[in-house]
Amino acid sequence: MTTGDVAPLVDHLFRREAGRLVARLARRFGVARLDVVEDAVQDALVQACRTWPFRGIPADPAAWIATAATNRALDLLRTDARRDRLLGGDDGHPGDAHDPRIEAAALDAPLRDDAELGDDELGLLFACAHPALSADTAVILMLKTVGGFGVREIARGLLSEPAAIAQRLVRARRTLAEARVPVAIPTASEAAPRVAAVADALYLMFTEGHSAAESDAAIRRDLCHEALRLALAVADHPRLGAPALDALVAMMAFTAARLDTRLDDAGIPVLLAEQDRARWDRALIALALARVERSMAAEELSRWHVEAELAGYHALAPTFEAMPWAQVVDAYDRLLAIAPSPVVRVNRAVALGFAEGPAAALEALESADVEGRLARYPWLHAARAHAFERLGAADEAKASWHRARDLTTSEPHRRFIERRLAALG
């Protein structure tokens, strides 16, 4: 601060280092001490925040934070150990930090590229996706630990309350500690189901970030990009990588490429036909295409393959009119064969409407919800409204829009529907 010549910090440096250090220290001290580790990293960042304004940003900010976090973790663990001894309750956790020499080695790891994940982070990612935790809890724990997101950011991104998120984190840490989950990349024999669990959680992280229209654009984008970063790390790991993971990455990259144009400045959804294709992220689309290529090495097509194909049709069509709707319908049929769901059937019906006309869409929508689970799903009614509009049946369209509006809990979606209603007069 005394001089004006310090380099500005790399974007997201604190968040990245928080994730990296929590992973490194959790691996060292054990997942049973995850709470202490997270506190230590938080304290180190606070220390940076209170010290750097006076001394300036250190030459190697990441190393500074790492040292502060490691020392703080050792302090906290020693205090715990002393208290445990005094209370006669020292049950000698493996990896306890009674030895002050532990930390030196921890700091010797070479610095990695900003976006790259190391074995510690991957190990923690697998701990988070442990079968003892549900997928949505895994997402929260991944964001908090490996991701370096704060409780309030997670709450904002996932449309929840900070207190609720904090409470679920406490329970998740306790569950992992009780199950004595290791912070480690699974061995070859147990890898397949564990990788699938990580992939499911990352898919959920991505779709939550993608669909939370009410959260602000910045945090939504960060959630999607975090899911993509983590998925890339797993897909690129020499022992864990698999064609299905490349397909998952491709789906995320195709979809993330369009992220900034999906909502207008007020957060209201923009129809695909009206999105500004010039603003789609070419680098992400190129990444997705490369991953589609690699995903073709698969012996059988996974759900992610079909999802990547669908996302690709949306991201690659030069104009809305050029969308290959018949192929989209075909892909939805294949997705339904692998992972049937009424929501996918609604999406298929919408695509069918573009391929064959609104009458076909209405007919498909009739049978989309055979189980009757979608009666309160606003987009079923929105899809019907859209089909009625195209048929020129304004009264039916309005009735369906009204139904959709009454069911949606999202303010931006409600405003989107109001606009459509206003256009119908």
Added chain:
Amino acid sequence: MAQFILLLHENVSRFADLTPEEMQQVVARYGAWGRALAEKGKYVGGHKLTDDGGRHMSRAKADIRVTDGPYSEAKEVIGGLFIVDAPDYEAAAALARDCPHLDFGWIEIRQIDRT
């Protein structure tokens, strides 16, 4: 020109709830504030103070008594200080007006007496 000390009283617990991303933004804001001051030639120096609360010394009858500062019980500490060049209190306050510290506590402005 006269010099002023900005004593930064802060409530450390206000930092506890910040996310890493927000803390990085805090660092960036302090950086921008300090650079702007330095560019205007108003910045003289700054020091972080340790968080131990220091020592209090006083004479008790024949003895000099040294006691620990009040840190452990105190919610508020003087986290650090900046020294700035300014003609008067008003100008010094104007320099401190956009200091990010005001999000975490209050600023005591004292003039160094050179009369």
